Structures are given as C-alpha cells and as structure tokens.
Amino acid sequence: MTQFNRRHFLVTGLAAGAAAAVPATAAHADPTPGPTPGPTVDPAAETARSLASRGLRTDPFTLGVASGDPDHGGFVLWTRLAQQPLAEDGLGGMPQRPFAVQWQVYADERARRVVRAGVAVAAPEWGHSVHVEVGDLSSDRDYWYRFRVGPYLSPLGRARTAPHPLSYGGALSMAFVSCAQYEHGYFTSYRRLAEDHPDLVLHLGDYQYEYTKNTYTIPGGNVRHHEGPETETLAGYRQRHAQYKTDPDLQAAHAAAPWLVVWDDHELDNNWADEVPEKPQVPQPGFLSRREAAFRAYYENMPLRRTSIPRGIDMQLYRRVRWGRMATFHMLDTRQYRDDQGCGDGYRDCPAAVDPARSITGAEQEAWLLDGFRHSRAQWDILGQQVFFAQRDNNAGPAKVTSQDAWDGYTASRHRITQGWLDAGVRNPVVLTGDVHANWAADLKLDYDDPTGPTVGSELVTTSISTGGDGADSDPAAHPFLKINPHLRFYNNQRGYVLTTIDRDRLTADFKVVPQVRTPGSGVHTRATYVIEDRVPGVQQTYLRPLDPALRALPGVTAEDTVRLETERP
Known part of the structure; x- marks a missing residue:
C-alpha cells in the first residue's frame, strides 16, 4: 500500500467541495450486457461504502495507474482493481460486486492542492476498471492524481493538459x-x-x-x-x-x-x-x-x-x-x-x-x-x-x-x-x-x-x-x-x-x-x-x-x- 495518510486524502477530497466533485464519466450507451465502465456516483453517498471496502484484504492497486487522451481542458484517468492480478479467471481476485473508487487531481506534486475529485464505480463486468474523464482544468500544465478504495491508496501519477x-x-x-x-x-x-x-x-x-x-x-x-x-x-x-x-x-x-x-x-x-x-x-x-x-x-x-x-x-x-x-x-x-x-x-x-x-x-x-x-x-x-x-x-x-x-x-x-x-x-x-x-x-x-x-x-x-x-x-x-x-x-x-x-x-x-x-x-x-x-x-x-x-x-x-x-x- 502506498504510504500516504488516507485521512488526508478523504479530508482534502471533501474540502474540495461540490465544485470539485465533477462527473467522472457520463453514462455510456453500451450495447453489451451489464453496467458500463466508470459511471459517476455521489461521493458523499458512497463514502461509507467505499471505506468499508468489503472483500478487500490486500492492496487492489497492483496494476498501477495511467492517464491518456489529453486535451486542453483535461484527460482520462485509469486504474483497475486486482488483488490477485494473475488469477486464471481474469477477475484479479476481486469479489463479484462493484466498488466505489475515489479519485483526486492535484495542482502540485506533493498532492496538497486538490482541484478535482469524485467517485467512480469499478464494476466486475468491466474487470473492475475505472475510466474517469476529467475536464475544466487549465491548459498546458502538469497535474497529479491518484485513487483510493477503503484504506488503500494508489501510486501517484502525473498527467498534463x-x-x-x-x-x-x-x-x-x-x-x-x-x-x-x-x-x-x-x-x-x-x-x-x-x-x-x-x-x-x-x-x-x-x-x-x-x-x-x-x-x-x-x-x-x-x-x-x-x-x-x-x-x-x-x-x-x-x-x-x-x-x-x-x-x-x-x-x-x-x-x-x-x-x-x-x-x-x-x-x-x-x-x-x-x-x-x-x-x-x-x-x-x-x-x-x-x-x-x-x-x-x-x-x-x-x-x-x-x-x-x-x-x-x-x-x-x-x-x-x-x-x-x-x-x-x-x-x-x-x-x-x-x-x-x-x-x-x-x-x-x-x-x-x-x-x-x-x-x-x-x-x-x-x-x-x-x-x-x-x-x-x-x-x-x-x-x-x-x-x-x-x-x-x-x-x-x-x-x-x-x-x-x-x-x-x-x-x-x-x-x-x-x-x-x-x-x-x-x-x-x-x-x-x-x-x-x-x-x-x-x-x-x-x-x-x-x-x-x-x-x-x-x-x-x-x-x-x-x-x-x-x-x-x-x-x-x-x-x-x-x-x-x-x-x-x-x-x-x-x-x-x-x-x-x-x-x-x-x-x-x-x-x-x-x-x-x-x-x-x-x-x-x-x-x-x-x-x-x-x-x-x-x-x-x-x-x-x-x-x-x-x-x-x-x-x-x-x-x-x-x-x-x-x-x-x-
């Protein structure tokens, strides 16, 4: 588990306020059965569920983090939860239920200034992957980001608009x-x-x-x-x-x-x-x-x-x-x-x-x-x-x-x-x-x-x-x-x-x-x-x-x- 104060993550996320909790991804029009990947949920409503992290016994951020497809106002953030990444069934040792995953975007590399935050759902139908489309950021500058589920924090990643x-x-x-x-x-x-x-x-x-x-x-x-x-x-x-x-x-x-x-x-x-x-x-x-x-x-x-x-x-x-x-x-x-x-x-x-x-x-x-x-x-x-x-x-x-x-x-x-x-x-x-x-x-x-x-x-x-x-x-x-x-x-x-x-x-x-x-x-x-x-x-x-x-x-x-x-x- 990444050594970072999880209380700091939660407090700064909530302090960012409603303006920071912008939608992660809009609802997807998906013809395949099951939930679509990464829908946004309300952070306040999901905090207790996220902290409970029922069924997580080890760090689920074994696959790291990534960002991609930047434009002048934002980028995509990605992670995928997997407690046992090499499990033969491809499910990564994850329980067959969705997890609420908190995410934060920071203006500084020390992760002290939260500029965007929210919660996305990692659904088993999509391999417990998370795709967050972050927008309304300043152009032509670096940002940093990470995820949290329960007591576990992901590594810190760098993105750029x-x-x-x-x-x-x-x-x-x-x-x-x-x-x-x-x-x-x-x-x-x-x-x-x-x-x-x-x-x-x-x-x-x-x-x-x-x-x-x-x-x-x-x-x-x-x-x-x-x-x-x-x-x-x-x-x-x-x-x-x-x-x-x-x-x-x-x-x-x-x-x-x-x-x-x-x-x-x-x-x-x-x-x-x-x-x-x-x-x-x-x-x-x-x-x-x-x-x-x-x-x-x-x-x-x-x-x-x-x-x-x-x-x-x-x-x-x-x-x-x-x-x-x-x-x-x-x-x-x-x-x-x-x-x-x-x-x-x-x-x-x-x-x-x-x-x-x-x-x-x-x-x-x-x-x-x-x-x-x-x-x-x-x-x-x-x-x-x-x-x-x-x-x-x-x-x-x-x-x-x-x-x-x-x-x-x-x-x-x-x-x-x-x-x-x-x-x-x-x-x-x-x-x-x-x-x-x-x-x-x-x-x-x-x-x-x-x-x-x-x-x-x-x-x-x-x-x-x-x-x-x-x-x-x-x-x-x-x-x-x-x-x-x-x-x-x-x-x-x-x-x-x-x-x-x-x-x-x-x-x-x-x-x-x-x-x-x-x-x-x-x-x-x-x-x-x-x-x-x-x-x-x-x-x-x-x-x-x-x-x-x-x-x-x-x-x-x-x-x-x-x-x-x-x-x-x-």
Whole structure:
C-alpha cells in the first residue's frame, strides 16, 4: 500500500467541495450486457461504502495507474482493481460486486492542492476498471492524481493538459514506443523513458503478446514466461494484460505522462486483418468471439475515452488529439478495417499489392484522415500508426519484393494518403511507426520508383521495447535495404524508444537504446539524432564532433564535451 495518510486524502477530497466533485464519466450507451465502465456516483453517498471496502484484504492497486487522451481542458484517468492480478479467471481476485473508487487531481506534486475529485464505480463486468474523464482544468500544465478504495491508496501519477487550441505552447517532449514482448526481456526502456519526463507518450502497438509460454522464443531461451494459455478468451486477455501491468517499469512509464495508445496485431492475434485470423486456411469459428474478448480487455486496461468503448466486435480507436497549434496527432488503426494481406504474409512480389481497390485503413477511416488534413492548421501533422509506411524493397533486381503486412502491401492506399496531405497543403507531415523491432528513419516519396523525385514527408520508426531480445548495434549504412532504397536513411537493431522534441522550427528525434534486456537495469544512450526542419520534408541527421582544442581550456570544459553539428546528409 502506498504510504500516504488516507485521512488526508478523504479530508482534502471533501474540502474540495461540490465544485470539485465533477462527473467522472457520463453514462455510456453500451450495447453489451451489464453496467458500463466508470459511471459517476455521489461521493458523499458512497463514502461509507467505499471505506468499508468489503472483500478487500490486500492492496487492489497492483496494476498501477495511467492517464491518456489529453486535451486542453483535461484527460482520462485509469486504474483497475486486482488483488490477485494473475488469477486464471481474469477477475484479479476481486469479489463479484462493484466498488466505489475515489479519485483526486492535484495542482502540485506533493498532492496538497486538490482541484478535482469524485467517485467512480469499478464494476466486475468491466474487470473492475475505472475510466474517469476529467475536464475544466487549465491548459498546458502538469497535474497529479491518484485513487483510493477503503484504506488503500494508489501510486501517484502525473498527467498534463494540452495547450489551448489557439496557442502553440512551449516545446513538446513526446516519446513513442512499440512491441513489448514480456518473455523476451525486461522493460528497462519503459523505466528510462519515465526518467526522461516526457509530456506525452505514444504507444503504437503490440502492447502485449498473445502466445502461450515458450511459443515465441529467442536464441538462448526466453527471459521470463507468460502465464496461462494463448489468449483466446476474455479471462485470458484480462490475465495477460494484468501480467504486463504488474511490471514495475511499465507502471513507471504510465505514471510519468499521459499516453495515446493504438493497437497492432498481437493485442488480438498475430497478423490478423479485420475478421480474418492469422491462418484463415485453418477453420476458426470462434475468431470473432476472440476479437470481441480482446477488444473488451484492451479497453478495460487502457486510458481511453468513452468513445472507444467496444461494441461487440467493433471498437472506435482511430481518433485525433490536438496539442494546441503545435501538433495534431492522427492516431490510426491499420488492423480493424484492412483487406487481408495479399499473397500471404511476409515478403512477396505480389500483384495484389498494387490493386487500387485494396485498403489498409478502410474507406471510412481514410476519408476521416483526408478530411483532417484539409482542416488542419497545425504546425506538425503526425500520424501515429503501426506498420512501415515507406517502401522497403529487399530485391535489387526489377521485381519488387516487399512486406505484404505493411503499407507496401497496399500501395494505392499509401498513395491516396500521401497525395491527400499534398493536396491539403499539410505543412509538416510526419509518420511514426512501430512493429519492425528496429530503428529506422526515412524520407517519404509520392513515387518510390523515382529516387530523384521530391521528398514529401518523413517517417520515424521506433525499435521494440524488448521483442527479439537484446539486439545488436551495427553500421547503419550496411543494411542492404538502405542500398536498395535510397530514401531509407538510418537503421539500428538495438532495443529502446524514440524521444522527440517538437517546437515551431523543428522536430528533433533521439533514438534512445539500451545495450541489453536479458537482465534488468541497463543504462540508456542516444544512438543517433535526426531532425525534421519546418517546411523541409525529410530527415536530416545531426552529428557530434569534439570541441575545438582552444575551447577545452575554458573553465569547466572537458575533452569529452561535444557540440552538435547539423548537416543534411552524411
């Protein structure tokens, strides 16, 4: 249990008054049976019930806290109660009844100035998860928050509101991550990310993996193991999410900043596409039930707004989040609406890849994205999405051999999106990507068959948090893809994340890597830095050189000090 005076929590909450006890979440229109997640109840009426906490014998905040989907007036707060998080039935050792969970938002890190407070219900039908939509806060500032049920206090988390829609605000520190396979290594990169204190974190998919123990292995054997069978039921997905959420490094990253989350494939099933499982040739009559279970568990375990409550096998996950006038984040879903991969998964010379009727986003999401481009007034339009956007041809000959699981398998879809931001006059289009377990940086083209053609955008790809094991450093220019595809500028195969700084003049991306994940506690360093200048599409690497010898004689300057030189190309 967090060591904090629970009487202080209660007294300050009640002292905040009726104005502070704003609604946590409005009633949800939910077609599934049972109570909707996180409805608001009156704090005064529920205080006695909450303090009684009947059936709670141990700390239920074993899964930590999180915030997400910020706007200029607020954000979502999340927690999920679980006394025994790895229980096989997925219920977390919780009694089959709702619990009243108090929440407070503070203006200071010492949690003394309560600015919002309320009570939400954690219902068993929704895995005892809580989603609180807090509003009416000041824009462009930090807040802190926590929860209480009975005598138990949650950890303290930090959230942040976006700048006012008409303001740029200060420079935005944003990190993005992907692909955290629990069995393949420790989540050290999450811990190092938390220590960077970003304003915002984007998770671009593969938050958890569906495999049973030792199904997906790495050389030398897996570092730790999944509990339970392959996730196919609601109980299984709840248990798997809980196992990941018990990781202290992941909890630290969630508590450090608000997150924007989107899924890729492993949150459900490897390489699934719409209503098609990974292996469609094998009869799987229960796949749609599995999809419904995975979506429900995903919502229960993420800081998402009520607009993302799943409805059967459907879930609205693509959405737009505006960070003042500085940036608009278009968060995409490239799994739920895509046509099935052509010619099977993997690298193929595939005629279906150029079929103009095929889409990776679906028609409705594509129209939504293009409309967003047309109405954007942001300095930076950022696409948070899952799979490689730029062309990656692995054949030096005339045949084009590309991954059918990425945008290369849907070239007409990619062309329409790229032409859309050009037609709309988007000032700075940037695509952020995960999935491939390696760091990349790329220039984006309208026509990849013409390497001398203009660069029309930029792509930054983050490596995995742990998937694939330790990885290894290499000469970035030695990868054959960079020789075949001149628009690809950088490659690195270590684990880590990307930390960006976004201001009006440039986006700076530091590729942060850890040397290994087989044991916990590694340090982190910046493997490379790339910048994208305002109105200059394409990535430009920055370089380091030693200070001029004459400057080293200055007081406090050492031979290890460096200055950063920026050049367009090596």
